Amino acid sequence: MSRENVDGYAAFARRDYNVVLIPFDSEIAMHTADAFPETTVYRGRDGVRRFLSMIDEVWLDYRIDPELLVDLGDRHVVLAAAPADS
Numbered sequence: 001m002s003r004e005n006v007d008g009y010a011a012f013a014r015r016d017y018n019v020v021l022i023p024f025d026s027e028i029a030m031h032t033a034d035a036f037p038e039t040t041v042y043r044g045r046d047g048v049r050r051f052l053s054m055i056d057e058v059w060l061d062y063r064i065d066p067e068l069l070v071d072l073g074d075r076h077v078v079l080a081a082a083p084a085d086s
Helices: 003-013 044-058
Strands: 029-031 041-043 065-071 076-081
Touching: 029 044, 041 044
Parallel strands: none
Antiparallel strands: 029 041, 065 076
8 A cells, every 4th residue: 555545544534534635536436335324426526525524523533444546547436334333
């Protein structure tokens, strides 16, 4: 994992979403899992920031662990999950 990725996950842990979203393309799209009440696509940095802020309001203490990082050249895919103890 690159230093940038390590810094990004550290920023995520402290809920600094402005830092987290720096390396992402402005057209980022985040798809929620079927486990959420509504399957939604959040678009752009503002959309993803809005989703993360909503999560903060619902869950006071949680974390998301990357399970799979795929480098597709001009795109990256991250499969992540919240552990059962979060």
